[in-house]
Amino acid sequence: MAGIVVKGRFPRRRIVQTVAVNVFRYLFRGAARNWFRNMGSTAPALGSMTLLLLLSGLIGLSGLALYNLEKVEAGQASLLHVYIKDGATTTDVDVLWDRLARDPRVATVYYTTKAEALKRAQHIPGLPQIASATDANPFPASLDVQAKNIDDVAAIDTMVRNDIAVDPAYPTSYDQGAYQRIQAVLFGVGVAGLAFLVLLGFVAVTVTMNSIRAAIHSRRDEVTIMQLVGAPRWMVRGPFVVEGAITGGLAGAAAGLVTFALAMTGITAGAATFAQFAPGITVAVAAIAATIVLAAGLGLGSGSSLISVRRHLES
Amino acid sequence: MHLALQPGELTFLVGPSGAGKTTLLKLINREIRPTRGEVWVDGIAAHALKASRVADLRRRVGVVFQDYKLLPRLTAMENVALALQVGDLRVSDQEASERALDALDAVGLGDRGGAFPHQLSGGQQQRVALARAVAAQPPLLIADEPTGNLDLETSWEMMDLFGDIAAFGTAVLIATHNVEIVKRLQRRVITLVHGRLVRDQPAGQTGRLAWLASS
Numbered sequence: 001m002a003g004i005v006v007k008g009r010f011p012r013r014r015i016v017q018t019v020a021v022n023v024f025r026y027l028f029r030g031a032a033r034n035w036f037r038n039m040g041s042t043a044p045a046l047g048s049m050t051l052l053l054l055l056s057g058l059i060g061l062s063g064l065a066l067y068n069l070e071k072v073e074a075g076q077a078s079l080l081h082v083y084i085k086d087g088a089t090t091t092d093v094d095v096l097w098d099r100l101a102r103d104p105r106v107a108t109v110y111y112t113t114k115a116e117a118l119k120r121a122q123h124i125p126g127l128p129q130i131a132s133a134t135d136a137n138p139f140p141a142s143l144d145v146q147a148k149n150i151d152d153v154a155a156i157d158t159m160v161r162n163d164i165a166v167d168p169a170y171p172t173s174y175d176q177g178a179y180q181r182i183q184a185v186l187f188g189v190g191v192a193g194l195a196f197l198v199l200l201g202f203v204a205v206t207v208t209m210n211s212i213r214a215a216i217h218s219r220r221d222e223v224t225i226m227q228l229v230g231a232p233r234w235m236v237r238g239p240f241v242v243e244g245a246i247t248g249g250l251a252g253a254a255a256g257l258v259t260f261a262l263a264m265t266g267i268t269a270g271a272a273t274f275a276q277f278a279p280g281i282t283v284a285v286a287a288i289a290a291t292i293v294l295a296a297g298l299g300l301g302s303g304s305s306l307i308s309v310r311r312h313l314e315s
Numbered sequence: 316m317h318l319a320l321q322p323g324e325l326t327f328l329v330g331p332s333g334a335g336k337t338t339l340l341k342l343i344n345r346e347i348r349p350t351r352g353e354v355w356v357d358g359i360a361a362h363a364l365k366a367s368r369v370a371d372l373r374r375r376v377g378v379v380f381q382d383y384k385l386l387p388r389l390t391a392m393e394n395v396a397l398a399l400q401v402g403d404l405r406v407s408d409q410e411a412s413e414r415a416l417d418a419l420d421a422v423g424l425g426d427r428g429g430a431f432p433h434q435l436s437g438g439q440q441q442r443v444a445l446a447r448a449v450a451a452q453p454p455l456l457i458a459d460e461p462t463g464n465l466d467l468e469t470s471w472e473m474m475d476l477f478g479d480i481a482a483f484g485t486a487v488l489i490a491t492h493n494v495e496i497v498k499r500l501q502r503r504v505i506t507l508v509h510g511r512l513v514r515d516q517p518a519g520q521t522g523r524l525a526w527l528a529s530s
Contacts, residue, residue: 015405022404225384228344229447230374231401233367 026235031242038215042247045211049251049300052204057259057293059193061281066186068280073182078150081173082143082160092165100145105152110144117141140167208247208301209308212240216312237313241305248301256290316512320488325481327497328490330507336490340457344376345369357454374402377448379458383440385432391443392416392428398447418446422476438469449480456480458489474500
């Protein structure tokens with residue numbers, strides 16, 4: 001009697017499930033097992049990468065604070081206080097106001113009375129004592145000129161300092177070169193920080209590459225057998241890249257947590273002072289920085305492993 | 316040299332040390348790339364294959380080595396199942412286990428599937444390696460001195476298995492120094508000397524071995 005063979009299609013869902021299980025086993029579980037087995041040789045890479053990422057996180061946050069500080073300074077530097085002499089007439093002040101308001105380099109002009117100047121001075125450290133030292137108000141009225149471009153402040157200063165309405169003894173708040181000095185210092189700090197990070201990054205990548213190289217050599221027989229039984233290239237190389245990602249991920253997690261903890265300590269411990277010397281560093285910013293550090297760790301670990309695998313693992 | 320292997324044909328590759336037997340096997344399996352000439356395996360141009368496609372070729376070529384090359388941390392069954400799954404990720408654990416046990420059964424080790432390589436004798440390890448090589452039913456099986464580490468009795472058992480595999484339609488190419496086996500089995504014999512094919516003797520007409528006669 002002839003038999004009947006019914007060939008049913010294997011359910012697609014089962015195929016996908018089987019493939020997923022196998023990929024997980026050969027790529028991730030194998031990598032995790034090997035990572036634990038090679039923990040001794042991975043430790044230096046883990047340490048140097050954690051250090052790099054921690055410093056990156058802290059330097060990044062410091063850079064952001066400096067950037068914000070520079071923006072504040074730039075805003076202040078582009079605001080020119082033109083001090084009005086005590087005996088100036090309203091007409092003279094109006095003429096000067098109009099002249100400034102019509103100038104294309106000027107964004108806004110605001111008139112600050114002597115009373116407002118006194119009130120403002122009371123919020124500036126050191127000035128309240130001067131204000132209370134005398135019965136009269138020692139602070140002059142001023143036209144507060146917001147320049148569109150910080151580079152035009154000097155020209156505006158030159159234009160107004162000999163005006164009839166302006167105090168000849170102390171005409172404006174313009175301090176030549178002050179902003180440029182701040183910029184130069186910040187630039188120097190930025191370059192030094194970047195150079196330090198590049199150097200540390202080079203060390204971390206080299207150490208990670210060497211640890212993966214050692215892992216490849218210690219498992220050379222296993223790799224050869226996998227290749228000879230027809231394992232595709234990703235299956236042979238993948239576990240090493242995942243191992244690197246585990247190292248980088250752990251380093252990133254540790255460094256991210258410490259970065260977040262340090263930022264939080266600063267924010268909560270000295271709220272007022274911290275906001276002054278690290279403007280813009282909030283809980284949300286610290287959390288984002290920690291996440292970036294974690295992502296950078298994953299990228300750095302898997303990237304340096306990939307380079308090592310491409311160099312040291314022949315097809 | 317020009318050489319073609321037919322399905323179901325068991326062929327011996329003989330020659331003195333340094334003749335190029337292992338090199339020829341490595342060329343077939345694309346462990347090395349030919350500087351010139353062509354190597355075709357089951358319709359695949361091994362000589363022109365990109366590195367990323369070599370795995371496709373190797374899934375069509377079963378390989379048995381003198382030193383077995385089993386993964387020491389895996390059992391016999393897992394070693395065979397691994398080859399099935401890395402070649403085709405759609406093979407489930409259950410299917411891989413069943414097929415691996417079938418393959419081990421076919422080489423007489425159905426009851427040793429749970430044993431680790433170090434718990435097996437040399438002959439048994441070589442049979443596991445053979446089961447691994449043929450579990451995915453490749454059209455070509457190559458073996459480099461498969462009896463080199465085995466005693467005579469075990470070597471004959473291995474040769475019986477190679478004969479059975481060829482009988483099922485697989486082309487089998489065995490590089491060997493074992494003159495006794497080559498002479499008694501009377502299969503096709505290809506003789507290499509200094510990288511050149513000096514003689515191709517059909518099955519049943521082995522007669523004197525060319526490289527022995529010349530040495």
